[in-house]
Structures are given as structure tokens and as C-alpha cells.
Amino acid sequence: LYAYFPGGPMWPPFRRDLRYAITATSATSIDRATLSAVFARAFSRWAAATNLRFEETASASDADITIGFYAGSHGDGEPFDGPLGTLAHAFSPTDGRFHLDAAEAWVAGSDVSRSSTPGAVDLESVAVHEIGHLLGLGHSSVPDAIMYPTIRTGTRKVELVADDVQGIQSLY
Ligand code: TQI
Ligand code: CA
Ligand code: ZN
Ligand code: ZN
Numbered sequence: 001l002y003a004y005f006p007g008g009p010m011w012p013p014f015r016r017d018l019r020y021a022i023t024a025t026s027a028t029s030i031d032r033a034t035l036s037a038v039f040a041r042a043f044s045r046w047a048a049a050t051n052l053r054f055e056e057t058a059s060a061s062d063a064d065i066t067i068g069f070y071a072g073s074h075g076d077g078e079p080f081d082g083p084l085g086t087l088a089h090a091f092s093p094t095d096g097r098f099h100l101d102a103a104e105a106w107v108a109g110s111d112v113s114r115s116s117t118p119g120a121v122d123l124e125s126v127a128v129h130e131i132g133h134l135l136g137l138g139h140s141s142v143p144d145a146i147m148y149p150t151i152r153t154g155t156r157k158v159e160l161v162a163d164d165v166q167g168i169q170s171l172y
Helices: 033-049 125-137 162-171
Strands: 016-025 052-057 065-070 088-090 098-099 105-107 121-123
Touching: 016 033, 033 052, 088 125, 098 125, 121 125, 121 162, 125 162
Parallel strands: 016 052, 016 065, 065 098, 105 121
Antiparallel strands: 088 098
């Protein structure tokens, strides 16, 4: 079953159009256009299940959600840990911060199961999971759910299942 964060924080009902900015990309070698496409696809999974809409903006100052790649300590008291371990983290509503560990072997726009890189991690899969957190979902006990707390490296999991849809639809 799906879960919320303590207190059930969510984006308020008058905020159905949320803007996101991809702000810190110097620590990753993935090009900008690929990042835009991957995050757009990840947001569209949640938009399809709700009346929320997501739009990329170039300006961090008018973004609700900011996305960036960081290595090690990066100023929020939750340092990244190098390859594997923590891959990314996102804060609950309405904080909007979504950080990715720059040390991961991120795969974007190609089939992660065919990657020869050890520890390859599918960026879109992690993005769909973290967006669930940004919107207010905690972890699910359903193993197939996007919000289940583990994923195997070298696998892709981007489709919401019924449990994810029920969770987000009971919030929004
Ligand atoms: N990052 C954890 C996560 O996003 C951070 C975390 C731990 C957390 N406990 C939490 C976030 C409680 C919110 C609430 O779950 S992670 C996966 C998964 C991670 C893990 O790097 O371990 C994904 C990031 F589920 F697949 F294991 C993305 Cl998809
Ligand atoms: Ca890590
Ligand atoms: Zn962080
Ligand atoms: Zn999680």
C-alpha cells in the first residue's frame, strides 16, 4: 500500500501548474537536451494520473521544483556517498528540491539493461520515484510500485502501477 509523509504535506489545490528548473548540471556529463527530455517524460507519468501539469522553466527563481546533480556534501546536511548507496533524494511538499548524486553511472536515453557499466542506474526510473516524493508520496509496500523503496541496478521501472495511481489520486 502507498503512504504519505507525516502530516500528509501536498501542493495546495490552487497550485495545479508546477514549474521545474534543471539548475545544476555541471557535475554530470549528460547533455542538457537529454536531461530535459528525460525529466519531461518522468513528470508526464504523474501528470497523466492527476490534474497536475508540469512545465520546464529556464529560471530557477520562478520554479517550484529545482533539479540538480551534486557530489558529496552539497549544503543540505544530506551528503551524497559516491557510487551506489543513495542515488538521489527529494524533499516533501512544498520544498521542491530534487538532488541527484553526480557520482552515479547514470544512463539516460538508452537501454540500461544493455549497459556494460557496472552499477548503471536508469535516470528516468529514479526521476519518476523522486517526483512521487516531491508530490507527497512516501514509500509503498507493493513491490511493483514506483514508490517501493528498492530498485535493482541495471533495470528500468518507469510505469506507475495501480497502487501509485491510487496514492497520487487520493492526494490530488
Ligand atoms: N534515495 C532514497 C529514496 O528516494 C532517499 C530516502 C530514504 C527517502 N528514505 C526516504 C526519501 C524516505 C523519502 C522518504 O527513497 S535512494 C530508489 C529506489 C533511491 C531509491 O537513492 O535510495 C529510487 C532513489 F526506490 F528504487 F530504491 C530512487 Cl527509484
Ligand atoms: Ca550514491
Ligand atoms: Zn541534497
Ligand atoms: Zn524513495
